[in-house]
Amino acid sequence: MDHYDVIIVGAGPAGSTLARSLEDAGKNVLVIDKASFPRDKTCAGWVTPAVMESLDINPANYANGRTLQPIRRFRIGMMGQPAVENDHHGIVSYGIRRCEFDAFLLERVRSPKQLATPVKSIVRNNGHWVVNNQWQAPLLIGAGGHFCPVARQLGTGPGKHETVVAAKEVEFEMTPEQADACEARGDTPELWFCRDLKGYAWVFRKGNFLNIGLGREDNHRLTDHLEAFVDDMKHDGRIPADLPGRFKGHAYLLYAHADRPLVDDGVLLIGDAAGLAYTQSGEGIRPAIESALMAAEVILNATDFSAAALQRYGERIAERFGNRASEQAAGWELPEWLKQPVASTLMRSHWFTRKVVTEKWFLHQDVPTLKAVG
Template sequence: MDYYDLIIVGAGPAGATLAHSLRDSGKRILVIDKKTFPRDKTCAGWVTPAVMASLDIDVSDYAREHTLQPIRRFRIGMMGQPAVENNHGDVVSYGIRRCEFDHYLLSRVTASRELGTPVKSITRKNGNWVVNDTWEAPLIVGAGGHFCPVAKLLGDGPGSHETVVAAKEVEFEMTPEQSEACEARGDTPELWFCKDLKGYAWVFRKGNFLNIGLGREDNHKLTEHLERFVEEMKASGRIPADLPGRFKGHAYLLYDHAERALVDDGVMLIGDSAGLAYTQSGEGIRPAIESALIAAQVIREAEDYSAQSLQTYGETIAQRFGNRAAETENGWHLPEWIKAPLASTLMRSHWFTRKVVTEKWFLHQEVPPLGLTGSAVHF
């Protein structure tokens, strides 16, 4: 049996950030992931300057060897009607490829790693957690996304009664012919809201790579909506007529709909395993990064790994992201006053699509980067 102070299940942005943040803590850490890296990850793939700042990533240095598409504009519309384009002037976000970004974050981790290793069992033994009958630690952190096995330790597990967003997307490198024909521009991601406001689709170009997808809370109609959207985009020339490969699916919880506890004795959940994706946009990278930084601070200061000692983590998450709604109406979590038919009019407004949809819901520009000073987390 190999003993550690902490086992992190999941080597994506949340898990890698937590391990990296604890690199000088003196704790013996093991990171486990069922995939080897670099690996494909279903995700539209953009990060805000706040994320890069929180991760202490030099943008110029990262861009030397990785895809980093500056974003200055957004095209936003409701399906079936013309889009509105807004120019933000400055760079407000960056397009990334998750296979590169996640591998970069993991490459900074100095802790022990077991990649290509599925978690087959998690058992309790003398106050510690034992994974796969091989590794033991008093604290285990779930960072493995929506279906993370650690999340099952804190309840019924994913899919029991929580409202789940399902998404399908494809990302591929365009041929010269496809690239020339594609009217989507790299610095201008496109967001298209479903008419029933239960989801949205996107077209996002990053150099010669193109990402197309659609996410909804009404997943039994997901494929139908996606096919209709793709045909619409092909007909308008926004995307190539000959898309390669299959659309891949993934699922996640939105913050206001998640009901999972975040801590218990010797257990913490971060990122998508905790259901932290932003309610209005579904973005999960920034909440994953920030939850990992908050968790690292709590772990450093905890007297022990009891639920009581770790509860500061849950309190700080609520302070940062707000208290979860007790009841939330189905739909893409828009305020009641935005419901159709008013939504159709608002989505044609430059002010609304820029100030509310883009800057508030998708970029969270009013929220400063998470800061860590000494032993305190400040916002």
């Protein structure tokens, strides 16, 4: 049986970031993921300059052979109303393809990797975690997304008392004819809020690639809302009339409404496995990256891996993202005053859509960049 200091289950942005931080500090790390990389990942796919800085990525270098769409504007509206377009007069975010972005981060990890390897068993034995009867370590990290097997080990798997956001999206490379017919612009993602404020849809062009999707808190009506939105966008000429392939689904937890424990004896959850997606936007990449950086700092400073020793990680998460809401809270975290008909009026306001929706809820420009320690 192979022994490691840390086993990380999940090789996405959170797992890769943590692995790189720990290996740089001399830890013996193993990364396990059920998928081969590069792999498709259901996600609209944008990252802010803060994420690039936290990951120490030079945008010009990353763009060599990969999709990196500078974003300077946003087009925002409520479904059934005209959209408002705001120019931010500079790059405020980047569009990426997750198949490229996640593979890039994983390629920077030097530690051993077991890819295309499902986790079939996790056993606690004499203070160590044993995975698949092959690898063991005193510390096990859950970085495998909403359905992470490590989260299930903590008794926090799907079906618990949590509000789950479900989303569907499609991403494809447009033909020249489709690109000519698509009025959506690469530097201007479109965000369309559902009239009941229980979710939003997006149209996001990244060079010749187009990403269309919708996420809501009520999964049983997700397809109806998505089909209506796609029909409207086709009718208005925002997207091509012929969309290839099927929309793919995924699920995640909004931070304020998740109740997953973040640590236990010898175990710690990061990223979507911990339910850290921003409550107002559902964006999960920046919280995933930052949770990995905070976890690395706590792990490297811990004298042991007991729940008490790892609890500092939970405190850091609360300091960074705020305290979670009560168990009775549900749905998207929108202020009580933002209800119909007030919302309809505000969504036609340049000031509100720019300062509140874009810069505060989606870009988090008021939050300073988190850098790796050391």
